[in-house]
Amino acid sequence: MDRAAVDRLYDCDVLDRHGRPIGPVAGVWLAGNRPLWASVRRDGGTTLVPIRGAQVRDRRLVVPVDKREVEDAPKVGDRDLSEAEQAELHDHYGLTVPEQRLVRHQRAVSAPTSQPPPQARRRAR
Template sequence: MAGTLQPQQLMDSEVVDPEGHKIGKVGNVYLADSTREPEWITVKTGLFGTKESFVPLSGASMDDKGVHVNVAKDLVSDAPRIDADGHLSSSESAELYRHYGLPMPRTAPDTSGGRGTSGPTPGRGERTAETRGMTGDRDRAGRAGEREQAARGTGDEGMIRSEERLKVGTEQVEAGHVRLRKYVVTEEQQVTVPVSHEEVRIEREPITDGRARTDGKLGEQEQDITLHAERAVVNKETVPVERVRLNTETVTEDQTVSGEVRKEQFDIQDDSSKRHRKS
């Protein structure tokens, strides 16, 4: 509710009507003399926000999207034109209450005699403004000068357009683990090795000179010879054959990244020629 809102929270906040339409931004906050709680706000509307309209805070609430008021945007646009100079007279307050269809608050009789008084004024709806930083008159005078300069179209300062851009860098992250492990496998291996063996060969030699001596008798006789052969013998031995170690190297490659960025654009409304264009 309006009674829980603080002037510092309200300043420069977006004002939204019950249908979700943005009305403008808060320019000034007006406090009730009797309760010192926010009662009215002025909303910057019109071309470049140079016009301020009074909006009631009765039943208003606030969240991260802005101040939600209980009056429609069109009703704010048609509100009576009253200068936001820091004070409302009784007649101006009554005119605003009638426009918004709100009942006049019951307060003490007005003895101020009109505009220009300082501090809380007992009366029929008198209000006083509180601005950011509590600098009051100096801030209001500065804003009035800015509005007048914008109305004349002679201001040197323009609006700055900003946009977001992707700022891409790199960071070192863990990408995985590599483990080197040694284990034993068994495989069949064939090796050809030459081996030799002895074989019997019968040699026959004819006797022609008759010099061979025999006993002249026939009979049985035998001769025994031992044969030899080589046999393949397999033995195993372990020998080092290779050294393996883990190491790293840096490989650079191109990678495309994408992301959404926002940028500001200008919306120009020219009331004199009824033109509307974007830039």
């Protein structure tokens, strides 16, 4: 998956395998340049949701897990994860730990345009 495709994941709402809403994507985590996890902020804190095998449809990321699994998942916060935390998450979802280290993806910042936004142009007239 190229960088632009990974960046578009940030515009998605996460739904479980049954179509129930979990929350918006707050971050994306990669292993070997492959997106494996999305962080989602919920009332109880931030948790990671496995996205391997997920499908993107109309700004919705449908993940292969149940909402209840996400609710019961370990909370991780918004920081790099220790190896023990990674192992705990993988164990919770019944996944094997990848050989590559899990790293947080930094969303590309869009380049500023040379024209002001339409609202500013209207005011200038």
